[in-house]
Amino acid sequence: MKFFIDTANLNEIREAQDLGILDGVTTNPSLMAKEGITGKDRVMQHYKAICDIVDGDVSAEVIATTFNEMIAEGEELAEIDDKIVVKVPMIKEGIKAINYFSEKGIKTNCTLVFSAGQALLAAKAGATYVSPFIGRLDDISVDGVALIEQIALIYRNYSYSTEILAASIRHPMHIIQCAEVGADVMTGPLSAINALFSHPLTDIGLAKFLADHKKAGTK
Numbered sequence: 001m002k003f004f005i006d007t008a009n010l011n012e013i014r015e016a017q018d019l020g021i022l023d024g025v026t027t028n029p030s031l032m033a034k035e036g037i038t039g040k041d042r043v044m045q046h047y048k049a050i051c052d053i054v055d056g057d058v059s060a061e062v063i064a065t066t067f068n069e070m071i072a073e074g075e076e077l078a079e080i081d082d083k084i085v086v087k088v089p090m091i092k093e094g095i096k097a098i099n100y101f102s103e104k105g106i107k108t109n110c111t112l113v114f115s116a117g118q119a120l121l122a123a124k125a126g127a128t129y130v131s132p133f134i135g136r137l138d139d140i141s142v143d144g145v146a147l148i149e150q151i152a153l154i155y156r157n158y159s160y161s162t163e164i165l166a167a168s169i170r171h172p173m174h175i176i177q178c179a180e181v182g183a184d185v186m187t188g189p190l191s192a193i194n195a196l197f198s199h200p201l202t203d204i205g206l207a208k209f210l211a212d213h214k215k216a217g218t219k
């Protein structure tokens with residue numbers, strides 16, 4: 001499973017990249033706003049800065065909601081760097097735009113997906129990635145991981161090449177569960193990735209190994 005980090009924070013992206021297990025980055029307008037990145041020039045520069053750090057795909061979301069505007073905005077974003085994936089919302093105009101980008105060879109990520117029917121439409125339009133938001137489904141008492149499993153079954157039935165990018169990951173169990181049901185990619189916060197490292201028996205075991213080594217050296 002590929003690991004993407006879901007942030008626009010350059011320090012967090014650097015930290016994840018330094019771990020050597022990062023495969024890409026996803027951003028959205030809320031995450032860009034959280035970093036105080038506003039205005040077209042700054043936004044474009046920030047995407048370039050992210051691309052310069054990470055060795056993999058970088059999702060950059062369009063703000064436009066009409067076909068013509070999405071095309072213009074997406075083409076401009078795609079020109080920033082080969083790593084850019086144009087992130088497009090799951091609306092009718094968005095599906096038309098994904099179809100257009102797909103024919104032009106521009107990578108896309110269909111975002112704000114909350115149902116199997118929406119995922120089916122994204123695959124038919126030729127999206128590179130589909131982003132079901134599992135945390136936001138869990139928030140309203142709908143099983144987000146079950147949706148990933150359902151989409152994986154549908155995509156397998158028809159050999160769709162669209163990759164399932166489990167988004168809105170909140171904690172390490174989400175990552176494990178998505179891996180179990182066959183998500184191609186997960187995107188989550190650095191905290192969820194870092195939590196995967198932790199196990200008390202690892203800490204206890206390492207402390208014992210080092211203590212025994214030190215003791216043996218004093219004999």
Ligand code: G3P
Pocket residue numbers: 006026027028133135136167168169187
């Ligand atoms: O980038 C899209 C998605 O991962 C958002 O997550 O935590 O805002 O539901 P969240």
